[in-house]
Amino acid sequence: MSRDRDVGAFDRRASTYDDGPLGRWHQEIVSGVASIARSARPSPARTLDVGCGTGALLSELGGFRTGIDAAPAMVRRAAARLGPGVPVLPGYAECLPFRAGAFDLVVSSMSFDHWADQGRGLAECARVLAPGGVLVLADVCAAWLWPATLGGRARTRKKLGHLLAAAGLAARSWHRLGPFVSVVEAG
Ligand SMILES: C[S@@+](CC[C@H](N)C(=O)[O-])C[C@H]1O[C@@H](n2cnc3c(N)ncnc32)[C@H](O)[C@@H]1O
Numbered sequence: 001m002s003r004d005r006d007v008g009a010f011d012r013r014a015s016t017y018d019d020g021p022l023g024r025w026h027q028e029i030v031s032g033v034a035s036i037a038r039s040a041r042p043s044p045a046r047t048l049d050v051g052c053g054t055g056a057l058l059s060e061l062g063g064f065r066t067g068i069d070a071a072p073a074m075v076r077r078a079a080a081r082l083g084p085g086v087p088v089l090p091g092y093a094e095c096l097p098f099r100a101g102a103f104d105l106v107v108s109s110m111s112f113d114h115w116a117d118q119g120r121g122l123a124e125c126a127r128v129l130a131p132g133g134v135l136v137l138a139d140v141c142a143a144w145l146w147p148a149t150l151g152g153r154a155r156t157r158k159k160l161g162h163l164l165a166a167a168g169l170a171a172r173s174w175h176r177l178g179p180f181v182s183v184v185e186a187g
Pocket of ligand 1: 005006007010011026030050051052053054055056057068069070071074091092093094108109110111112114115116
């Protein structure tokens, strides 16, 4: 399995990732995802952000938080932003270095589409969720994007729902953030 889809590009972009219109768009999505996550799992004891980038989403959440990202430069940016109380680790969604059931909330914003093995990444998210825990996942996903699924990416709710089910997770509710982005709560 290749685990480096797009990661080199994110590593190079880390210092400017939050800048400009694209950075502002990502920040808007992050704020929407944070709001959904706070409702889906109020006051979680332990939260993991998979593909945390520069740490924007974790900065809007509370409790014990951990981030993981495949791009080392993103990890450094997130660690600097979040401070020593929030561990940020280098690593891949497809091979999470955490024990089973370690988190009661797993979040991920705009990273899933870049995972080389989306099914395996979701299975890892399911593995590290405690019983009753919730996954809140946001990414490019809309019915009109179905042609993009021909390349193998899960960019429709139907396809993402199938992958979630294969990982042992059930989609409980869906939200839309603009025309491109869906957020799913699953557990
Ligand atoms: C579009 S950025 C989103 C960053 C952040 N979540 C946000 O919303 O601002 C995608 C991030 O996912 C990371 N990434 C890509 N593939 C990954 C993988 N397989 N496992 C973990 N992180 C990955 C990239 O390094 C990048 O930081």
